[in-house]
Amino acid sequence: MFDKLQQAFWKALTPDLVPEEPKQSPAVEGLAPAIIAALGGAENLKSHQPVALTRLRVELRDVTRIDRAGLSVAGVMGVMMLDNGVVHLITGLQG
Template sequence: MQMFDKALSRLKNIGQTLHKAPAGGQEAAVAAHAAAQLQGAVLAQTQTPDAPALRQTADAIWACLGGPGNVRAFEAVAGTRLRVELADATQFKPQQAKLAGVLAVAQVATQVMHLIVGPQAPLIAADWRARWRVP
């Protein structure tokens, strides 16, 4: 029942996002973003990964970010990425990230990057949220 409630809540949020879509051709972009959010929510609710393996991957990726004090914010985006904001991006360890299972890294701003990790991104973000507080 809890899975159903979470999925329903996510659908309501997506509906509100689409309702607020700006005019001028941006509706498609908003719809694509909402669809990606829904895909991530569905994956997070339906996949049953090996919990110890997921925890190991989450820990290994977290370690490459420069320590808990270096992580300002994080979230799963587009169903396959972890968006992370770091206090000091020079502390990020790209080689260690690849060894941890990060497929690619996209630097989107000076201190913000997307770690492409595949469909387990929402699960990793949920694991981090459950264990670490970020300012």
């Protein structure tokens, strides 16, 4: 905590000298790297959101880039393809 406060202080004093921390795109935040790769990479993801305890709704730019075998290896039990690049990943109860 102190480190972040100190970094914010120095960033305010010398904005050009303290580098910004890389931020993860909201489209991939909270997803496992294996699932992101199987969905065609971070650049292929528009958005994602949990729909239920066992399902994740993902919006993709290009659904043809999905690697179903990779999703299976990543722990996804099923894939439901919907219209307009929307895909539901059935994950089951993780825990």
